Amino acid sequence: MKIFDQIAMCLQNLSRRKVRTALTTMGVVIGTCAIVVMISLGVGLQKSQEAMLAQMGDLTKIEIYNYSGGAGGTSSVPNLDDSMIEQIAAYDHVDVITPVVQAEWGKINIQCGDYIYQDSIYGVYPEALEKLGYVLKEGKYPTGKEKDYTILFGENGPYSFYNPKNPEEWHDPSSGDPPVDIFSDDFTISVNAQDPEGNAKEPEKYDATVTGVLVGDWNKGYETVYGAFLSIDQLYKLYQEYDEFNGISSTSSSAFNPRKINYNRVYVKVTDMKYVDEVETKIKDLGYDTYSMETVRKPMQEQANKMMLILGSLGGISLLVAAMGITNTMIMSIYERTREIGIMKVLGCVIGDIRTVFLMEAGLIGFGGGVIGVILSFAISIVLNVLGGGGLGGLMGGYYYGGGGDAATQISVIPIWLVGLALVFSTLIGLVSGFSPANRAVKISALEAIKHE
Amino acid sequence: MEKTPFIEIRGLKKVYKLGKERVVALDDINLTIQRGEICCILGTSGSGKSTLLNMMAGLERPTKGKVLYSNKDVTRFDERRWALFRQKNIGFVFQSYNLMTGLSGVENVAMPLMFRGMDKDKRTRIAKEVLREVGLGNRMKHKPTQMSGGQQQRVGIARAFVTNPKIVFADEPTGNLDSKTTTEVMELMVNKSRENNQTFILVTHDNGIARYADRIVTIVDGKIVRDEKNESIARTREQIASDNAQEVRQQAAAEEETEVSAPIPADEAAANMSTEGAE
Numbered sequence: 001m002k003i004f005d006q007i008a009m010c011l012q013n014l015s016r017r018k019v020r021t022a023l024t025t026m027g028v029v030i031g032t033c034a035i036v037v038m039i040s041l042g043v044g045l046q047k048s049q050e051a052m053l054a055q056m057g058d059l060t061k062i063e064i065y066n067y068s069g070g071a072g073g074t075s076s077v078p079n080l081d082d083s084m085i086e087q088i089a090a091y092d093h094v095d096v097i098t099p100v101v102q103a104e105w106g107k108i109n110i111q112c113g114d115y116i117y118q119d120s121i122y123g124v125y126p127e128a129l130e131k132l133g134y135v136l137k138e139g140k141y142p143t144g145k146e147k148d149y150t151i152l153f154g155e156n157g158p159y160s161f162y163n164p165k166n167p168e169e170w171h172d173p174s175s176g177d178p179p180v181d182i183f184s185d186d187f188t189i190s191v192n193a194q195d196p197e198g199n200a201k202e203p204e205k206y207d208a209t210v211t212g213v214l215v216g217d218w219n220k221g222y223e224t225v226y227g228a229f230l231s232i233d234q235l236y237k238l239y240q241e242y243d244e245f246n247g248i249s250s251t252s253s254s255a256f257n258p259r260k261i262n263y264n265r266v267y268v269k270v271t272d273m274k275y276v277d278e279v280e281t282k283i284k285d286l287g288y289d290t291y292s293m294e295t296v297r298k299p300m301q302e303q304a305n306k307m308m309l310i311l312g313s314l315g316g317i318s319l320l321v322a323a324m325g326i327t328n329t330m331i332m333s334i335y336e337r338t339r340e341i342g343i344m345k346v347l348g349c350v351i352g353d354i355r356t357v358f359l360m361e362a363g364l365i366g367f368g369g370g371v372i373g374v375i376l377s378f379a380i381s382i383v384l385n386v387l388g389g390g391g392l393g394g395l396m397g398g399y400y401y402g403g404g405g406d407a408a409t410q411i412s413v414i415p416i417w418l419v420g421l422a423l424v425f426s427t428l429i430g431l432v433s434g435f436s437p438a439n440r441a442v443k444i445s446a447l448e449a450i451k452h453e
Numbered sequence: 454m455e456k457t458p459f460i461e462i463r464g465l466k467k468v469y470k471l472g473k474e475r476v477v478a479l480d481d482i483n484l485t486i487q488r489g490e491i492c493c494i495l496g497t498s499g500s501g502k503s504t505l506l507n508m509m510a511g512l513e514r515p516t517k518g519k520v521l522y523s524n525k526d527v528t529r530f531d532e533r534r535w536a537l538f539r540q541k542n543i544g545f546v547f548q549s550y551n552l553m554t555g556l557s558g559v560e561n562v563a564m565p566l567m568f569r570g571m572d573k574d575k576r577t578r579i580a581k582e583v584l585r586e587v588g589l590g591n592r593m594k595h596k597p598t599q600m601s602g603g604q605q606q607r608v609g610i611a612r613a614f615v616t617n618p619k620i621v622f623a624d625e626p627t628g629n630l631d632s633k634t635t636t637e638v639m640e641l642m643v644n645k646s647r648e649n650n651q652t653f654i655l656v657t658h659d660n661g662i663a664r665y666a667d668r669i670v671t672i673v674d675g676k677i678v679r680d681e682k683n684e685s686i687a688r689t690r691e692q693i694a695s696d697n698a699q700e701v702r703q704q705a706a707a708e709e710e711t712e713v714s715a716p717i718p719a720d721e722a723a724a725n726m727s728t729e730g731a732e
């Protein structure tokens with residue numbers, strides 16, 4: 001038999017008993033709806049939690065803190081140095097890594113005319129900035145390959161310049177312009193004299209280029225608001241010069257040799273949220289302290305998953321009832337059609353074709369019910385979102401962090417995978433329910449069937 | 454030159470076990486049927502006619518013995534091979550018509566072609582043609598429930614012949630019809646079989662109907678008791694018709710003592726019986 005004829009026969013059989021087909025399909029529709037809506041609530045909850053967490057910080061960022069860092073720690077923890085950074089960078093799913101070294105206050109000055117910046121200077125790998133999620137407000141990111149000193153400011157960095165001759169002069173970031181214009185003014189960078197009185201000569205001033213400013217984000221850190229970024233190599237060059245200029249011997253310098261340094265802080269960015277746990281565990285196993293949103297996210301997600309499982313099982317039960325309905329319908333249909341099956345067999349229809357037609361009927365009830373169920377679920381989802389905006393998710397959010405804000409507006413979310421899952425599942429339920437009746441149909445003795453009234 | 458028998462039945466036996474009771478429905482049946490033969494299996498109710506027919510068509514398995522088509526042993530065919538064999542080679546006419554109630558006349562007739570995988574346009578065209586040949590050109594779209602018994606049986610006949618099978622089996626095809634319709638239906642089947650040199654095997658308890666056959670095999674209690682060439686076949690069809698109407702009681706007198714089968718020679722002795730799948 002051609003597949004087309006099998007389909008035609010299947011449709012014909014289903015349409016011959018319209019009411020029964022409709023009722024059976026309805027069972028699947030309700031089951032599918034139950035599953036989809038229930039899971040959509042779970043997904044909505046998860047989504048609102050994620051949005052909430054994202055507001056609190058970067059979900060894919062791991063911060064490594066090495067408290068034994070500094071001058072040659074004595075603990076068993078290995079030094080967090082450049083070779084260790086290379087090792088961590090080679091882990092699977094690590095997107096980018098950078099040490100973060102905050103320059104000791106007062107060692108380095110950025111100067112522009114009469115104004116001096118001494119706020120917070122950070123040494124990082126400049127090429128990591130963009131991937132770490134620091135957002136540029138103006139200008140461009142430094143590439144790390146510049147010969148000259150290259151600076152990227154936090155959003156309000158330019159407001160932190162002050163005039164030593166007039167310390168009272170104050171530039172408010174929320175109103176008015178900063179004292180310096182990063183794009184048109186000339187900047188220089190220099191080390192500071194430890195004892196300005198005792199030193200005969202002035203430290204040398206190097207030309208510096210400012211490439212841009214970042215969007216300030218307190219969730220990402222102080223550095224994005226008032227900081228200034230330098231490449232870590234340039235920072236070390238300045239450190240060396242500082243030691244030389246102030247006559248500090250290399251042995252007592254903590255920062256002299258970049259290859260031997262033990263970093264205090266390193267940021268790691270993984271490619272996806274789901275790898276945070278894996279990478280973080282590996283780093284922890286090395287003996288370092290870490291911090292990521294994972295510690296907050298995980299229990300929340302576990303709870304959301306548990307919730308989704310409970311809700312999904314509730315839906316699953318109704319689909320199970322629907323499955324029994326399909327089996328029942330198919331068995332009824334076989335009794336009614338015993339004679340026809342017998343005739344078909346006598347006339348040379350191979351049993352494979354008969355089985356296929358029956359499976360198609362059951363599968364079609366499942367699939368059709370699934371399609372209608374999914375459509376209906378979308379309607380229900382919309383209604384839920386309109387009526388109960390901020391409902392379940394908001395509730396949970398409120399429970400955790402005093403309100404998830406605008407993140408928790410969608411109580412029910414139906415992602416595309418749920419649609420696929422529902423359709424596959426409902427069709428499968430149909431096929432499985434139809435399997436035993438179909439086998440029963442092919443086992444019918446042709447002879448007995450044609451005697452059957 | 455020895456002719457290859459078209460259908461050969463050797464030592465066929467069928468025993469039904471009902472609890473402790475054993476019913477011997479067929480006992481050591483030996484029968485050879487040639488291509489193009491119109492053969493009637495005649496016997497009283499319960500004599501085992503249907504059982505024999507069903508075993509020849511693979512609807513039942515013999516307890517013992519063999520069925521061969523063109524020397525090919527089909528006795529041990531599995532269900533699928535039997536289905537394909539029937540699809541290719543066998544047409545069926547039933548006493549109770551056995552039409553699909555949900556399908557129209559044309560769809561019923563086209564069904565065996567559909568099982569073969571023929572596309573819809575082609576099979577509908579062929580089915581319509583055959584329906585016209587059986588005189589139902591004006592009832593094509595009717596459902597079986599909208600037809601008389603005679604019309605339904607014509608649909609059944611059209612369905613049996615639509616695939617142009619090598620063999621057509623008919624089990625009491627006129628059992629539910631009146632005498633006039635019986636004559637029409639019998640003539641239709643016999644003529645169609647002759648036209649295409651098809652082997653037609655007719656099962657009946659009615660001597661009058663047996664007259665349409667070239668050969669009459671009589672079964673009593675599962676055994677062949679007589680196998681004779683039909684004398685009356687020499688006569689014209691009109692005479693047969695009138696025989697059926699008026700001379701039913703004279704059947705006994707017409708019996709003759711021919712023991713050996715005298716089949717009508719088939720033009721091609723060993724027809725290639727295909728057991729392959731549908732095209």
Ligand SMILES: Nc1ncnc2c1ncn2[C@@H]1O[C@H](COP(=O)(O)OP(=O)(O)OP(=O)(O)O)[C@@H](O)[C@H]1O
Pocket residue numbers: 469470471476477478496497498499500501502503504505658
């Ligand atoms: N499925 C079965 N189980 C048990 N016995 C059976 C079965 N089918 C047939 N028989 C027996 O086998 C014998 C032959 O039956 P069969 O149907 O072949 O008779 P028949 O000649 O076709 O009769 P009729 O003219 O009434 O149709 C009968 O005695 C019947 O009771």
Ligand SMILES: [Mg+2]
Pocket residue numbers: 502503504624
């Ligand atoms: Mg019978």
